[in-house]
Amino acid sequence: MQITFLGASHGVPEANRRCSCTLIETNGRYYFIDMGVNAIDALRTRGIDVEDVKGIFITHMHGDHTNGLVSFVDLISWYFKTADPEICLPNLEGVEAIRAWLKANHCEMRDLRFKKVTDGTIFDDGYLKVIAIPTQHCPDSHAFFVEAEGKAVLFTGDLKHPNVDFPKIAKEKPTEFVICEAAHFPATDYAPVLSACPTKQVLVNHYAPWNIPNVMQLAETLAPxxxxxVNDGMQITL
Structure with a gap:
């Protein structure tokens, strides 16, 4: 399993960081966690066939996590017509919103496989399994526990606060990484919950500039x- 961070910024693009988007590869199949950037640009730059994207999983319906999805659906509707990913959205009202936007741009959205994110296992194609855990960041927001090749990774998504909605599954199941956001509260607030997780490493993405010192303090607290x-372009092979 290979994880590539295409966007690691908070809600606003920075000079060297774009909005939230992570690409996962396993067995030549590709999947996205959030799509706040133009994902097809990133795929083409890396020589990846759009048809090899098998799943898209959106943690919540905020623009910095979804804005790239419109352009993705646009291009697979009229150009990459054999692409057939399952697109998992927290709110299916987004489907009609995308359809209307494409229509305004003289493009008819073709029939695609949209699915609502619900609590529990939302996807399992035999290569990648995704379990959705509800959070309280906003209505219908979720964290994702991802399993592939016998390994597991937790994406917290945006949280209300670690004391309130940090996913308990990360305390119960071993992970290679816990990938945490750090835009909405001091990163040091993660210390009690992360210290109880059987994980090998903590990765901090979706971080705001003001929270960087807190992340460094968190590292000192959790050592060893x-x-x-996480920075844009960072790639990890598990």
């Missing part, structure tokens, strides 16, 4: 458990 910043 490694805590690292």
């Amino acid at each position: 458990l490694p805590v690292k910043f």
